[in-house]
Amino acid sequence: MPLTDDWITTPLTADLLRGALDLERTEHGLLPHRLPARARAQCADPQLALAEAQPSGVRVVFRTRATAIALDTLPTKRVYAGAPPRPDGVYDLLVDGSPAGRTTVSGGNTLTVDLATGATEHRAGPIGTARFTGLPEGVKDIEIWLPHNETTELVALRTDAPVAPVPDRGRRxxxxxxxxxxxxxxxxxxxxxxxxxxxxxxxxxxxxxxxxxxxxxxxxxxxxxxxxxxxxxxxxxxxxxxxxxxxxxxxxxxxxxxxxxxxxxxxxxxxxxxxxxxxxxxxxxxxxxxxxxxxxxxxxxxxxxxxxxxxxxxxxxxxxxxxxxxxxxxxxxxxxxxxxxxxxxxxxxxxxxxxxxxxxxxxxxxxxxxxxxxxxxxxxxxxxxxxxxxxxxxxx
Missing domain, CATH: 3.40.50.1110 (SGNH hydrolase)
Known part of the structure; x- marks a missing residue:
């Protein structure tokens, strides 16, 4: 079933995200950071800025009856000059803790890095969508793990049923x-x-x-x-x-x-x-x-x-x-x-x-x-x- 504009759009907020230490509002949506703003302000190293903004371990987590989900994102993909192309970042879906799907998002920005000189070039690109359909009926806990190696701005979460935060499971x-x-x-x-x-x-x-x-x-x-x-x-x-x-x-x-x-x-x-x-x-x-x-x-x-x-x-x-x-x-x-x-x-x-x-x-x-x-x-x-x-x- 195709996703349509009359489906439910849920604002992406801190209570739907885990694994990030800070969330930055951007022109397009929400950018997860793995270091707080105060830490980022104390170092201008571009390597660190790139690494901490790649959402390794960051996931969108919610409870829903939805059987179809669309997560609109703006990725920034790295390209190393002279090296083979890197594959697109992967989005992993877990349903009630079990693997249930995997996809990628095309488009996005491109950051080209010259390993010999350290020079970089940034080229803007379009927003894309990670889609998961055919999910089981009934209430379930959803986790969408964001690409660990691809900066990912979160633009919109769209579903065919309402979503709610997952209660604390008491895990360490x-x-x-x-x-x-x-x-x-x-x-x-x-x-x-x-x-x-x-x-x-x-x-x-x-x-x-x-x-x-x-x-x-x-x-x-x-x-x-x-x-x-x-x-x-x-x-x-x-x-x-x-x-x-x-x-x-x-x-x-x-x-x-x-x-x-x-x-x-x-x-x-x-x-x-x-x-x-x-x-x-x-x-x-x-x-x-x-x-x-x-x-x-x-x-x-x-x-x-x-x-x-x-x-x-x-x-x-x-x-x-x-x-x-x-x-x-x-x-x-x-x-x-x-x-x-x-x-x-x-x-x-x-x-x-x-x-x-x-x-x-x-x-x-x-x-x-x-x-x-x-x-x-x-x-x-x-x-x-x-x-x-x-x-x-x-x-x-």
């Missing part, structure tokens, strides 16, 4: 912060990023502050974590500090302590899990920065290489092995005063044997199968009966 809130892998880079869809998969297995409500290229121990991010209500918190730190060659070992340890101290100001006893980087062979022993491989770009492929020198470790440059050792040391040091702080070695989620079987396609980011592997392993360790996020491990 899991607040996670990490890099592009946590953000969902190269996952198949928004519900199959590794944090989304782990949240589903753990029956928790996810707030995903995975920020591609931007997990850099920024104080404003720590304050955002501090000020966000949550029952469970995890921080996956390290790889972006190597990617960007941002700091040396002397600064890294105190920065981690300060980040943890700030988070603890708002969540003094909540289970807090510090996760070190997954295996990334190009940076295990070689510092950053990470740069696009020009030879691969010349072949129309995107691949990264390490531009550092292993000899620079002596001067305090960071590698993943150095970071894992330092994070484990920091957790052990703080254990006496913070018994609810735990450490998870990223190699337990993706290590050498996994890399031999499921190599990183671009040398930095996992594919869809690896996202599933990491999500399952994280859930098995964190949400196990003896894990740091075991049911009942909510301390505020």
């Amino acid at each position: 809130i899991w607040l996670h912060h990490g890099s592009s892998i946590s953000h969902g880079s190269d996952a198949a869809s928004p519900t199959t990023t590794w944090p989304a998969l782990a949240a589903a297995r753990g029956s928790v409500e996810l707030i995903n502050l995975g920020l591609g290229g931007s997990a850099l121990l920024d104080p404003f991010v720590a304050r955002a974590l501090r000020d966000t209500p949550a029952d469970l918190i995890s921080l996956k730190l390290g790889i972006n500090l190597v990617n960007t060659d941002l700091m040396r070992l002397r600064a890294f340890g105190p920065a981690v302590h300060g980040f943890l101290d700030t988070v603890r100001e708002g969540h003094p006893t909540a289970p807090l899990l510090l996760v070190s980087p997954l295996l990334c062979p190009i940076h295990e022993d070689t510092p950053g920065p990470s740069l696009p491989d020009p030879a691969a770009l010349g072949e129309g492929r995107l691949r990264f290489r390490s531009a550092g020198d292993p000899a620079e470790r002596a001067a305090g440059k960071l590698t993943l092995k150095v970071i894992r050792a330092e994070l484990a040391r920091i957790v052990a040091q703080r254990a006496a005063e913070d018994p609810n702080l735990s450490y998870l070695d990223g190699l337990d989620l993706y290590g050498e044997a996994d890399n031999a079987r499921l190599p990183l396609p671009d040398e930095l980011h996992p594919d869809a199968a690896t996202h599933r592997l990491v999500g399952e392993r994280f859930a098995d360790r964190a949400f196990a009966a003896d894990g740091p996020f075991a049911d009942g491990a909510t301390h505020g």
Whole structure:
């Protein structure tokens, strides 16, 4: 049945959205942000602005009898100059918690990025529509997970029956912060990023502050974590500090302590899990920065290489092995005063044997199968009966 203009249009408001920390009114509608305005004002980095406005983990949630739904959106699609075209962002539909549909939205704005120079070009495009029809009769809870890797302005929600907010289900809130892998880079869809998969297995409500290229121990991010209500918190730190060659070992340890101290100001006893980087062979022993491989770009492929020198470790440059050792040391040091702080070695989620079987396609980011592997392993360790996020491990 086609959607028509006489169907019900419901204003998109905060009570119909989950996973966003801020909502910005735009010319076209509502733009979800994963960092609050105060945090965004403290950093002009375009990479961070792009990452936090991509709604990884953000979903439109409502209760309805509708059998057909249309969500009008204005996406902004990334194009990397010289690289293969990226697929359109995916919208996942859940009905009463179960997968029930998947679609994309054509059109939208285009942001072209030149990886060699960092230059960008923005071209405006038309609004599109994500449609879901043939849904089951009767009252049901709907979740539309927005594309994890595509900035999405919400324009209108149209249905063939009224909608209402879903009452609080009493599920624990899991607040996670990490890099592009946590953000969902190269996952198949928004519900199959590794944090989304782990949240589903753990029956928790996810707030995903995975920020591609931007997990850099920024104080404003720590304050955002501090000020966000949550029952469970995890921080996956390290790889972006190597990617960007941002700091040396002397600064890294105190920065981690300060980040943890700030988070603890708002969540003094909540289970807090510090996760070190997954295996990334190009940076295990070689510092950053990470740069696009020009030879691969010349072949129309995107691949990264390490531009550092292993000899620079002596001067305090960071590698993943150095970071894992330092994070484990920091957790052990703080254990006496913070018994609810735990450490998870990223190699337990993706290590050498996994890399031999499921190599990183671009040398930095996992594919869809690896996202599933990491999500399952994280859930098995964190949400196990003896894990740091075991049911009942909510301390505020």
